[in-house]
Amino acid sequence: MACGVPVICSNTSSLPEVAGDAALLVDPADVRALAGAMERALTDEALRVTLRARGIEKAGRFSWEGAARKTVEVYQWVARLSEEFKH
Numbered sequence: 001m002a003c004g005v006p007v008i009c010s011n012t013s014s015l016p017e018v019a020g021d022a023a024l025l026v027d028p029a030d031v032r033a034l035a036g037a038m039e040r041a042l043t044d045e046a047l048r049v050t051l052r053a054r055g056i057e058k059a060g061r062f063s064w065e066g067a068a069r070k071t072v073e074v075y076q077w078v079a080r081l082s083e084e085f086k087h
Contacts, residue, residue: 001055006048008037018062022054 001007001022009015011025019025024041026033040047 004052004056006041006051008041009036018058019049020054020058022051023060024051050075 001019001060007019007023008026009019009023010028012028015023016025024037026037028034041051
């Protein structure tokens with residue numbers, strides 16, 4: 001996504017939440033659905049343009065720095081809870 005490549009990904013686990021409308025979501029066990037999504041991505045120029053733009057924008061919301069910051073916040077929250085339960 002960050003490179004401006006249209007993305008096709010699984011519609012299971014956390015991927016739909018992460019990709020949202022910036023990717024074509026398919027059942028990973030459905031070969032026909034995957035093939036259909038690949039065909040759409042290859043033949044539909046308007047779809048490619050839309051997915052590229054949405055993907056770059058969506059990918060811009062994620063960074064290693066942001067992930068580290070949120071991880072530290074969770075650790076700090078757990079530490080505060082731990083201290084509260086000690087008393």
